[in-house]
Amino acid sequence: MKILVTGGAGYIGSHTVLSLLNNDFDVIVYDNLSNANIESIRRVENLTGKKVSFIKGDIQDKATLTKVFSEFVIDAVIHFAALKAVGESSTLPLKYYQNNVHGTLNLLEVMMAFRVYDFIFSSSATVYGGENVVPYEETMPLGEASSPYGASKVMIERALKDLAQANSEFRAVCLRYFNPIGAHESGDIGEDPKGIPNNLLPYVAQVAVGKRESLQVFGNDYSTQDGTCERDYLHVMDLAEGHVSAVNWLKKNSSFTGVEAFNLGTGRAISVLEIINAFEQACQQKIPYHFAPRRYGDLPAFWANAEKANKQLGWKATRNISQMMADTWRWQSNNPQGYPN
Ligand SMILES: NC(=O)c1ccc[n+]([C@@H]2O[C@H](COP(=O)([O-])OP(=O)(O)OC[C@H]3O[C@@H](n4cnc5c(N)ncnc54)[C@H](O)[C@@H]3O)[C@@H](O)[C@H]2O)c1
Structure with a gap:
């Protein structure tokens, strides 16, 4: 099974690529390297002894995305690519909406054109906003996002729902991450923020x-x-394994259509x-x-x-x-x- 991983050279992406390779998936990474270093992918290749196809590209660039989808037969997309600095998103809201929302719509359009229907989205606990009571549950309504970054996640979740309603073949899993920390146990890959860390x-x-x-x-x-x-801090390798569980869940549940959200945290x-x-x-x-x-x-x-x-994905944070x-x-x-x- 071939999986396109956008933002796969970044922090969570690189750990997930490693888990996917260790579970025998083929991986294509699509990343513009705006917040990543290609060395992360080289190290993942060394750790797994497997090859990754890497394409330097932007999700806002439809021509390059189209080229990738025509070159490779892609079965599913895991979509990490996004800008994620909450504070910066308040001073540069249009940049965040452009990159995160417009970029995702572009990607979905190309997927639809190539009849690729399985989508796993990096959502966030931030979609619950401040109104809901803790602990957050997936049945709760989405809250009022406190930043353009958070709003971009809420908007994308909504767009996925609308797309699934309009196209019965489309299937999406929204993984709502809590606070990923840690690094692969080798110490070879980890979080490498550019400039002053936000987290x-x-x-x-x-x-x-x-x-x-x-x-x-x-x-x-x-x-x-x-x-x-x-x-709710969770180990990035637990989070990475959550993506493998989500891909397997989609594979196993061939009759599932629509959008399903899952919290990934320790509780x-x-x-x-x-x-x-x-x-x-x-x-x-x-x-x-x-x-x-x-x-x-x-x-x-x-x-x-x-x-x-x-219960449904068979996933639990263990570290x-x-x-x-x-x-x-x-x-x-x-x-x-x-x-x-
Ligand atoms: N780290 C967290 O605490 C956290 C929490 C909740 C959700 N998320 C989400 O998880 C995803 C991954 O986060 P991360 O912590 O690994 O961040 P990251 O910045 O390390 O990874 C994002 C990757 O996307 C790439 N990218 C950004 N814009 C792009 C574009 N237009 N085209 C192509 N590539 C692009 C970057 O170069 C980077 O490699 C993001 O969507 C983020 O919003 C992260």
């Missing part, structure tokens, strides 16, 4: 290797156990301070941090009800927080500057 763990890891001085913890007066925000929330403590254990050093005011849009705590993925920290530290200490340029 907690890469920032903590860069402080630990001396690349950044100290960590800012945004808010210590939330109504949580220790006053800091709580999130447990961990605070920022707990993360710092756990990381200190892993790297055996103190992480300097200080408290800063709350950040606009941050919710106090959210986590997944991941029962549906467990614990110390594995997440140990693997992050292995990646960061082996690659203090990230992938070589």
Whole structure:
């Protein structure tokens, strides 16, 4: 089975490509490398001993997408390609809608033209917005997104539903990720953010290797156990395996049409301070941090009800927080500057 993976050179994409190859799928990666390094794919090839077809291309470029679909017989698409910096999306909303929404519509149009109907979409817990009560369940209505980034995910989920309604052959799985962290256990691939990291763990890891001085913890007066925000962190390899489960689920359920959403999380929330403590254990050093005011849009705590993925996909996050920290530290200490340029 041949799978086109857009954004496959990025953080979650590269780990998923590795899992797909280890499960005997053929993979074509389509990535414009705007937030990735081709070295991630070379390392995945080394780790698996298998070849990946790589095409440098943009999902906004229909001509190149069309060329790819005419060259390869593609059975399914896993769509990671997106811009993901929540803060930046508020200052550059059109760039985010253009890249994420317009790019996805382009991709879907080309898929329809080539009669490729199986689609797995990188959605996010952010689609639940602030209105729903935790833990989030898939039956809940989508919320009011607090950023253009979040809105782009809500819009795409809606477009997938409309497409499935109009075309009975189209089948989509929306995987709503909670907070992926960690790295492959080899320490060879991991998260390599360009510039200042937007997410907690890469920032903590860069402080630990001396690349950044100290960590800012945004808010210590939330109504949580220790006053800091709580999130449902899951190991990126568990998340990667969730994609393999989703592809297998589509394959097995040949009569399924429409759109199905699944939460991918552990079902447990961990605070920022707990993360710092756990990381200190892993790297055996103190992480300097200080408290800063709350950040606009941050919710106090959210986590997944991941029962549906467990029951239907047969998927469960199995790696614990110390594995997440140990693997992050292995990646960061082996690659203090990230992938070589
Ligand atoms: N990391 C998270 O915390 C998180 C949480 C929820 C959802 N997601 C979603 O998961 C997906 C992957 O996230 P990630 O953390 O691996 O991010 P990432 O930035 O590492 O990966 C995204 C990849 O897409 C590529 N890309 C971006 N725009 C493109 C375009 N127009 N054409 C072709 N390639 C393009 C980038 O070069 C990069 O390789 C994204 O859709 C993101 O919104 C991520």
